[in-house]
Amino acid sequence: GAVVSQHPSRVICKSGTSVKIECRSLDFQATTMFWYRQFPKQSLMLMATSNEGSKATYEQGVEKDKFLINHASLTLSTLTVTSAHPEDSSFYICSARDIGRITYGYTFGSGTRLTVV
Amino acid sequence: AQSVTQLDSQVPVFEEAPVELRCNYSSSVSVYLFWYVQYPNQGLQLLLKYLSGSTLVKGINGFEAEFNKSQTSFHLRKPSVHISDTAEYFCALGGDSGGGADGLTFGKGTHLIIQP
Numbered sequence: 298g299a300v301v302s303q304h305p306s307r308v309i310c311k312s313g314t315s316v317k318i319e320c321r322s323l324d325f326q327a328t329t330m331f332w333y334r335q336f337p338k339q340s341l342m343l344m345a346t347s348n349e350g351s352k353a354t355y356e357q358g359v360e361k362d363k364f365l366i367n368h369a370s371l372t373l374s375t376l377t378v379t380s381a382h383p384e385d386s387s388f389y390i391c392s393a394r395d396i397g398r399i400t401y402g403y404t405f406g407s408g409t410r411l412t413v414v
Numbered sequence: 415a416q417s418v419t420q421l422d423s424q425v426p427v428f429e430e431a432p433v434e435l436r437c438n439y440s441s442s443v444s445v446y447l448f449w450y451v452q453y454p455n456q457g458l459q460l461l462l463k464y465l466s467g468s469t470l471v472k473g474i475n476g477f478e479a480e481f482n483k484s485q486t487s488f489h490l491r492k493p494s495v496h497i498s499d500t501a502e503y504f505c506a507l508g509g510d511s512g513g514g515a516d517g518l519t520f521g522k523g524t525h526l527i528i529q530p
Contacts, residue, residue: 331517331518340504341518392517
């Protein structure tokens with residue numbers, strides 16, 4: 298089945314530094330990947346849609362300059378949290394859609410727990 | 415605009431009892447509905463999905479859901495739960511707005527607590 302690998306699973310960084318999170322589709326191609334954010338005991342909120350070879354589409358209220366998304370290939374999207382602050386601490390999850398599958402399928406990564414101290 | 419409502423934030427159930435987790439949706443386009451399970455500090459695992467066809471959908475781990483268009487609902491059921499079913503369950507909605515790849519809209523989640 299479709300597998301999405303997300304790395305790192307946990308990261309602790311100092312306030313003011315940047316953190317990069319990778320999302321890879323291991324056995325399928327994904328022209329589109331999605332980045333979600335989840336606060337404790339809350340639902341997932343779509344942050345942005347990452348399109349291979351073009352600019353990401355951000356949801357309303359998401360700062361483009363803070364959350365940089367790059368989708369350089371059909372199997373890799375990265376989210377960089379720039380100048381991180383404690384309020385950026387959250388659980389970030391990526392998702393990829395398999396363009397080769399007939400059925401409508403999304404596969405999720407295992408998530409990244411970001412803690413900014 | 416699309417929305418998903420999970421009215422129950424928490425559902426306690428005794429082991430081996432049946433359970434129903436409720437989900438209602440709102441959408442102006444064709445809908446695709448999903449149920450995901452999330453264990454602590456993990457990503458989401460797909461339980462089942464409705465795309466078209468039969469309104470009764472069977473998924474993994476003994477779960478099933480029924481799509482009801484008139485009631486705009488997609489409730490999740492299991493006839494007999496186990497301790498291992500304790501987790502957070504999310505209902506999600508995908509809409510075919512013609513763009514080809516829209517992100518999912520999630521409900522707020524229901525915490526299923528299985529009591530021995």
